[in-house]
Amino acid sequence: MNGIETFRTALEAIRSHRLRSTLTMLGILIGIAAVILTVGLGQGAQSKVSAEISKLGSNLLIVTPGSTTSTTGIRGGRGSSSTLTTADASALSSKQVAPDIKSVAATSTSTQSLTVGTSNWTTTVTGTTPNWLDVRARTLDSGRFITQADLDAARPVAVLGADTVAQLFPRGQAVGQTVTINGSSFTVVGVLAAIGTTSSTTSDDDLAVVPQTTFATRVSANSTRSSVSTIYVEAASASALTAAYQEADALLLTRHGVSSTAADFSIASQQSLIKTATSTDATLTILLGGVAGISLLVGGIGVMNIMLVSVTERVREIGLRKALGATPSAVRRQFLVEASSLGATGGLLGLGLGVVGAVVLPHWLNQPVTISPLAAVGAVVVALGIGVTAGVYPAGRAARLAPIDALRNE
Amino acid sequence: MSTLRLTDVRKTYSSGHLEVEALRGITMSVEEGEYVAVMGPSGSGKSTLMHILGCLDVPTAGSYELAGTDVSKMTETELAEVRNRRIGFVFQGFNLLPSMSAWRNVELPLVYAGLARDVRRARAIAALERVGLGDRVDHRPGELSGGQQQRVAVARALVSDPALILADEPTGNLDSRSTADVLSLFAELHDSGRTIMLITHEADVAQAAQRTVRIRDGLVEQVVAA
Ligand SMILES: Nc1ncnc2c1ncn2[C@@H]1O[C@H](COP(=O)(O)OP(=O)(O)O)[C@@H](O)[C@H]1O
């Protein structure tokens, strides 16, 4: 009996129990679709987070107060008074001490209500230095950015994000207007070009930037004049990132007079941020993928169960085929092909459902779903493998049936 | 040379502690081209004998030679080939696959012989024409009468052109008209040189054979030449 004939016989058997075959395939189908979608959702979330962090700028190091490696308790965290100062920032920008650092921008942030006339908008106000624009790789849509003169004189000037402008100045033309922050009047001198962040939690297009000195005197009452919440450090190049990291680390340790094990600050690179952020997603993906994998396993057990039922039910047919000359291996092949056809068909349909889900789901969840070709091929191969595995034992049983025991079963 | 030779064949069925001696020492031989009837009351061991002759079951003791070869020394795969090439079975209960049309049932032995589909179809239809069912090739067993179903089974037994045809009470479920049809088919097959063993408990059916072997309680009681 050749391959085509085996295949034809298997398909006939599957077709003659249409409902049962469909339900069996459904188990594999749902399992495969679930695995594809959970993994796709996880990968989608990861690539989204990476894309957002990449927008920070590629040569960037981010210095924040407090230690992430601390095991001895809290050491000057973000909420309490900051351990980082504007003096730290200017020390980092010294070309002699840190030749691999191109520029430095210290920032302090505070959530404030901005008022224009009768309209109100709450946003993040950032106090920083003129090179923030370069360090954060941003550009201006109109007007100018804050200058050294603004900083030195602690002028009440502000640069707004595109979304903030849209909220406060719906008729446009923000430059030259006045906005009130924490009781002080600020002149809008520029508007940042939008970069279109899609994150729901933070927006890089909704913010107000003011000089660091002005921030300390007029915006944030409870922060000491010189303390900052984040120092952005731009390395000279991507290859100088490690050197810049070491220079910044050594300089700050010396300035703060602490050993590296007692560091009261932490330095993160864009890569390490991506790694941390995506590793959480990766863990979740593995977890959800595992649950989906179990449903696939259950689907596989379903195939095995049905194949065993099918062997028991078709004892007479098997016996007759053997009486007419079917060899044990021909019978084994027939049942193996039957089981793997169920598996593979279920896998292909599951892949189809997964692809449909990947198109439809993002509209409802506002989450991207990524299906890689590797995952797609893998899913179908796994389904086929499950079918074959589930078929081995029932097929072996069918092959071993003595023709006479099978025929006598009336 | 004899087609089949049984020497002191015994068959004991044991289910749990219960043992049934279905055959208790059968010695007989059938020559090529013979038409032999096996008669005996129900439970005398006729079906057991036919299963052993057809290589569907193995004796507990004794030897069975088919065309000079000891069957007990053959592997499962070799036995499958013997059943496929040399033997045609006709069962009392027809044993047709209900989901397949008449010609698909008839072609089954040829499928396992590895013949191409168009050859199989041509030979299956020729076999069906031979048993007078040329106009029923696409009917399913459920759409045929008992006599027609048994004729499909006979077509299946002869399609691979086997030397030996084994029939276990082939007319047991048939009316007298269909019985006559089936018996005349066997007569034709015999005329064309096939060895035929026909198991029955009806004396008038056994009359068609050249020789009748009577068995009782698993032993050969009497051999009657026609
Ligand atoms: N599989 C079996 N297990 C146990 N006993 C069996 C089995 N098959 C047949 N027998 C017994 O063997 C004896 C002969 O049976 P069988 O060959 O079918 O007789 P017949 O065909 O002449 O009616 C009977 O007593 C029957 O009950």
Ligand SMILES: [Mg+2]
């Ligand atoms: Mg019987």
